[in-house]
Amino acid sequence: MQIYQLHDWPETEKEAIAIQETLKHQVITIDQLKQPIQYVAGVDMGFLANGTISRAAVAVLSFPDLQVVETTLAHRPTSFPYIPGFLSFREIPAVLEALEKIQTIPDLILCDGQGIAHPRRFGIACHLGVILDIPTIGVAKSLLIGKHEELSLTRGSWQPLIHKNEIVGAVLRTRTGVKPLYISSGHRVSLGTAIDYVLQCTPKYRLPETTRIADKLASSR
DNA sequence: GCGACAG
DNA sequence: ATCTTGTCGC
Numbered sequence: 001m002q003i004y005q006l007h008d009w010p011e012t013e014k015e016a017i018a019i020q021e022t023l024k025h026q027v028i029t030i031d032q033l034k035q036p037i038q039y040v041a042g043v044d045m046g047f048l049a050n051g052t053i054s055r056a057a058v059a060v061l062s063f064p065d066l067q068v069v070e071t072t073l074a075h076r077p078t079s080f081p082y083i084p085g086f087l088s089f090r091e092i093p094a095v096l097e098a099l100e101k102i103q104t105i106p107d108l109i110l111c112d113g114q115g116i117a118h119p120r121r122f123g124i125a126c127h128l129g130v131i132l133d134i135p136t137i138g139v140a141k142s143l144l145i146g147k148h149e150e151l152s153l154t155r156g157s158w159q160p161l162i163h164k165n166e167i168v169g170a171v172l173r174t175r176t177g178v179k180p181l182y183i184s185s186g187h188r189v190s191l192g193t194a195i196d197y198v199l200q201c202t203p204k205y206r207l208p209e210t211t212r213i214a215d216k217l218a219s220s221r
Numbered sequence: 222g223c224g225a226c227a228g
Numbered sequence: 229a230t231c232t233t234g235t236c237g238c
Contacts, residue, residue: 045228045229046229046230047228047229047230050230051229051230082227082228082229083226084225084226084227084228085226085227087227087228090228112227112228113227114227118227119226123227124228138227140227141227141228142226142227144225144226144227145225145226145227182227219229219230
């Protein structure tokens with residue numbers, strides 16, 4: 001797929017904040033998805049050579065049957081450190097390179113990390129969604145910001161994630177008795193719809209099939 | 222100032 | 229993210 005650069009890539013945290021503050025106004029948190037969804041993609045990262053090389057993996061699956069349709073890999077020198085709140089600047093360059101090789105354009109992308117459940121409401125799912133103008137959902141394995149009530153142990157139960165008096169996402173149990181996931185809108189997907197798709201993509205394990213496939217590719221040799 | 226902190 | 233074996237439980 002063809003990808004257009006929206007901005008120069010930052011060198012410093014200060015430049016990164018400016019980009020986030022600008023682009024966050026382009027994020028759409030209501031449903032604007034193709035109907036029906038035919039292809040769902042998962043994206044994940046791995047690192048090689050003591051972290052100096054970034055490897056991005058993309059897996060496109062059919063929906064709702066979740067069969068692998070296509071996968072790609074891309075490698076790049078790691079150019080930005082890991083700083084909480086700035087994950088996208090570290091990971092997106094390699095992800096875009098892997099997505100450029102994809103033939104099957106996904107209707108929805110599940111990202112490893114937060115969407116608007118972010119200090120400036122612009123996590124990696126938002127950033128990728130705005131760059132591509134494709135619907136995205138943030139699916140994180142741990143909390144970045146916000147608080148929530150305890151939730152019951154059964155699959156499908158969830159609680160709103162609150163930050164500064166705003167509902168920024170949901171804590172969602174995708175498997176009974178297992179640690180929950182942190183779900184938030186990335187771009188062109190509402191929270192309720194995000195929860196719905198994440199549950200449809202987790203028929204068996206805690207993590208969505210999309211990210212499980214991408215994860216294997218990204219962290220294998 | 223102190224603590225928290227996606228991957 | 230990554231370094232790493234066995235082990236507890238369904």
